[in-house]
Amino acid sequence: MMLLLSSILRRKPAVLLQVRLLSSYGPPPGTTSQQQRIEKILVANRGEIACRIMRTAKRLGIRTVAVYSDADKDSFHVKSADEAVHIGPPPARLSYLNGSSIVEAAVRTGAQAVHPGYGFLSESSEFAQLVEDRGLTFIGPPASAIRDMGDKSASKRIMGAAGVPLVPGYHGSEQDVEIMRLEADKIGYPILIKPTHGGGGKGMRIVQSPNEFVDSFLGAQREAAASFGINTILLEKYITQPRHIEVQIFGDKFGNVLHLYERDCSVQRRHQKIIEEAPAPCVTDEFRTHLGQAAVSAAKAVGYHNAGTVEFIVDTKTGHFYFMEMNTRLQVEHPVTEMIVGQDLVEWQIRVANGEPLPISQGQVPLSGQAFTHGIELCHSCDVLFEFISKENINYFGHAFEARIYAENVLKGFLPATGVLHHYQPVPPSSTGNLFMLIHLRRILYSGCFLPAMLATLQFDIFYPILQLERVERNRIISTSHSHLSTSKPVSFIPLFASLFLLVLSFFYLTVRVETGVEQGDVVSMHYDPMIAKLVVWGENRAAALVKLKDCLLKFQVAGVPTNINFLQNLANHKAFEEGNVETHFIEHHKDDLFVDPNNKVIYEDAFSAARLGAKLVAACLCEKERSAMKESHSGDPSLLPIWYTHPPFRVNHHAQRTMEFEWENEYESSSSKPLMLSITYHPDGNYFIQIGENGAHILEVKASNLGNDNFIVEADGLTMNISLAVYTKGQIKHIHIWHGPHHLHFRQKLGLDLSDEDETQHKTSFETTSHPPGTVVAPMAGLVVKVLVEDGAKVEAGQPVLVLEAMKMEHVVKATSGGVVEGLKVGAGQQVSDGSVLFRVKVSHFEFGFWN
Incomplete structure (x- = not known):
């Protein structure tokens, strides 16, 4: 171990790359920009992306201003900001799409810059121009680039002129439905109808035959107008087995453009991504190189700067890729890129907008095998370390997944859901400390990059001065040598201290992060996107990252609204997904595996058996919680404790009894759910004996220990398990959710029907299915x-x-x-x-x- 540490800490002659201080704002020496330091940013968005931007701004010492509609007055992003300005009623067109109100809010609060986030006005050239016209900085690309690339028809023409491969289609300005129908006939069905502006799959339609075209076209126009304020449409030939692979690009105001490699976003529903990953699986280095070069060329063709994403359709039958569109903003899925390259892309956005050049060059963003070559140069001290790790067994940057947690009803075709988040407990952020991560951190530090995005999520402000001292010392060495190549060993203990610090820091490097804009008790509104959170995980390779994704999905708890968490678990566990065999029709092609057939009696009986066990565990936990609370409340006078046994629901004897009735909220077929009547007997030894029905075939002995906050340790049938409950009331119904092992079950209990056995004979069914006349x-x-x-x-x-x-x-x-x-x-x-x-x-x-x- 000491040998390893000495190797890590030993400084050796190597290429010194120019770096800059985290705390220094404004253009570096030698540049001509006269722009002043940004000290206050208005975030023209809501939800998780607003919170994400504010977190980085806070770390950089920048004050933030939130905007909000009536529906968001108590939202998490408003609480996260230093100031907040009301901009209108809930409909987006009257609030978050009202550019003039947002700019006025920025001027009124003294903000120097506006960050648009994603969605809403982020790809509006008019909004970007309005911001600039008022003397503010738009944290994004120039309005001209947004205009050229945000208009998907115009971007197709530009890319075509530049020689980038295009899918056959119609990208003209004519929008008459009859003319568009004739163009569709020329292209040939199936046809993809797509709005020329915006993203997120909104307004997109796949049309299989001519008789579907008119209704689909008009519907796409309406949806585009509602989402983006522009209803123009383009047509493309629909590729039947495509992959959706996109490239993260970044440019500065000095003409430098680089790419941060690709993301695979093929797994979609309703043309909207739900699981993204980086790097893309089953992609060769040659393909990756061509893809990245095409993306950089596309950005340079329009004088692009700041963050952008060039999206490509890859034909899995031929292996050819085609330009699809360019998103002139930060993408929803940008965290997976941050995880594999160790950069805070929001910080890059702010710095570039402030007139700084890109912090690194393309050659300093290696991937996979390239990292080994560069790693020796950048780590300075990896003799023993690289002997310890086999090149064949390591993907240097690892792999990252992002799963989008939505409030939606999967079995209703992923229709969005609304309601109160009565229980919201996302998986906690986690970190790891290992040799792999240590090399990664040293590479990031010495390559001149900014601090890893993962550290930004924890807001470890105490760490930054240490790294600043290290960079000050390195800049001193560079300025003294007047060369990028130093052959003398620096005389300083600061770099040695920073190296030791990195060894400790590797244990705090986040490998799981949750990007969210809600908290428990918030309302998922019908007015906005139903995304609750983004679960982002990192692993040393794809298999390791996927294991972590599965584990975190099991631990992610939401109650109050239906979610897609179970569906995401099915996706992550599917063999084809595990093997990386993904394409945009993945869900449709594997629907028999991903969706449970309610008519399958075997599956239903297995689910109902799990529900019966879950109901018994719930009963034991609820009884134990009540007993513990009663015991604690009468701890000062033990003589009062027997009252709990002498009144319903328990009787005066050694084996106190009660009954409970639950209804299992069957996610597969609600009409087939049945009430469950449970009989519970409590023994003085602290165990509960529970059966369902008077002639229950199996009596389960349960011992429950209350850990507080509705968490329990339960022993049943020789097994010990951790259980979490969420209990809340809606109307006259108590809702109980239980998480144990791979199961999440939902039960309902009608208030006032928790009975002693004397009352059981008078009991009537408490759950009545709401019935409507036929039709x-x-x-x-x-x-x-x-x-x-x-x-x-x-x-x-x-x-x-x-x-x-x-x-x-x-x-x-x-x-x-x-x-x-x-x-x-x-x-x-x-x-x-x-x-x-x-x-x-x-x-x-x-x-x-x-x-x-």
């Missing part, structure tokens, strides 16, 4: 009625669209469930409806059975 159609989600397509009393056919709902900027067409006559259609355009509310009824007429001509 009744209810709202599949809370949303806004944007269009009513038929009148009350109209004759419709099965599957015919009746109205269109919009929630979280996504449209959903509500169709007739059968042929007949529409009755009770009372809603109109502009009206908000709640999830499950009755929209209309289709009355089946005798004419449907052959009497109608």
Whole structure:
């Protein structure tokens, strides 16, 4: 160990790369920019990205200003800012898309710069120009680049002129539906309809045949207008088996552009990414090089600076890649790039906007095998270390995944969900200390890069002065030698101290981070994107990162709204995903494995068996929690404790008894859920004996220990397990969630029906399924009625669209469930409806059975 430490700490002659202080703002010496240091930033966004930007700004000593709508007045991003300004009502077009109000807020609060985040106005050239016109700094690319590349039709023409491969399509300005239909016929079906502005899959439609084109085109226009304020559309030939691979690029105002390698974002639903990873699996170094060069060329063609992402479609049949679009902003999935290159991209954005050059060159961002060659040069002291680690067994930068946690109903086609986050406990950030990480940290320090993004998430402010001292010393050596190559050993203990510090620091280097903009008790609103959080993990290779992703998904707890966590677990555990065999139709092609068939009796019985066990564990934990609370409350007078046994729900004897009734909230088929009546017997030795029903086939002996905060250690059937509960009340129903092992179960309990056995004979079923007359159609989600397509009393056919709902900027067409006559259609355009509310009824007429001509 001492030999290893001495090797790490020993300084050797090597190439010295110019660095700059973390604390120094403004252009470095030798540049001509007269821009002043940014001291206050207005973040023109909400949610997790606003919090993400504010965290980096705070670390850099920059004050932040939040903007918020009526729906966000108590939100987490408002609490995270130094100041906050109200900008309007909940609809985005009246608040977060109101550029003039946002700029006025920046001027009024004295902010020198505006960061747009992603979404909303981040790709609006008009907004960027408005910011610049008011004398403020736009933390993003120039308005001209946003205009050229943000308009997907214009960007296709520019890329075509530059020789970048393009998918066949129509990128013209004509938007008449009939002309567009003729263009689609020329291209050939299937066709991809896509808005020329914006992103996130909003407004995109895949059209398989000509008779679907008009409705799909008009729907895409409406959705694009609602999301981005512009309804122009382009058409492309739809590649049937594509991969979605994108390249992170960065440019400064001095003409330097580099790429930070690629991300694979192929696994999508509704054309929106849900799991991203970097680097892309199953990609050769040659392919990676060509892809990166094409992305840099695309950026240079429009004079690009700041962060951007060039997206490519890769045809898995031919291996060819095609330019798809360029996102002129920071991407949602940027953390996976940060994890593998050890950079804070938000800090890069701020520094570039402030007039500084890029901190490193392309050659200083090696990947995989390249890192070994550069690592020897950059680490200065890796003799023993590199002998200890085999080149064949290490991917130098490791691998990272990001899983997006959404409030959505997976079995309803991933429809967005709304509600209160009654329980929200994301997996805690974690770190690791190992030789691999130590090399990575030394490389980052000595290559002249800024501090790793992972440290920024922990806000270890005490660490920065130490690294600054190290960089001051290195700059002194550089300025003394007047050369980038030093052959003399520096006489200083500061670098030695920094190296020792890095050894300790490697144990704090985050390998799990959660980017979120919510906290427990917040409301997921119908007005905005339903993303709750982004779970980001890092591992030394893809397999290690995937293991960590699976483990963290199991530990991620959300209750109050339906989420996609279980679905993400299914994705991460799928064999094809484990092998890296991904493409954009992954979910559709593997739907039989990813979705549970409610008609599969074997699967249902297994699930119901797990629910019965879960109900017993819940009963034991709830009883133990109540018993512990009662015992604690009467600790001063032990004579009062027997009262708990002498009144319902427990009786006066050695084996106190009670009953509980739960209903399992079956995520697969709610109509098949059954009430579960549990009989609980408490023994003086502290154990509970629990059975379901009077003639329960199995009595489970459970010993539960309350750890506080609804966490328990439970012993049952010879097994010891950790259990977490979340309990909350909605109306007259108590909701109980339990997490144990790989299971997350949801039970309901009607208030006032916790019975002693004397009352059991008078008990009646407490859960009644809400029933509606046949043909009744209810709202599949809370949303806004944007269009009513038929009148009350109209004759419709099965599957015919009746109205269109919009929630979280996504449209959903509500169709007739059968042929007949529409009755009770009372809603109109502009009206908000709640999830499950009755929209209309289709009355089946005798004419449907052959009497109608």
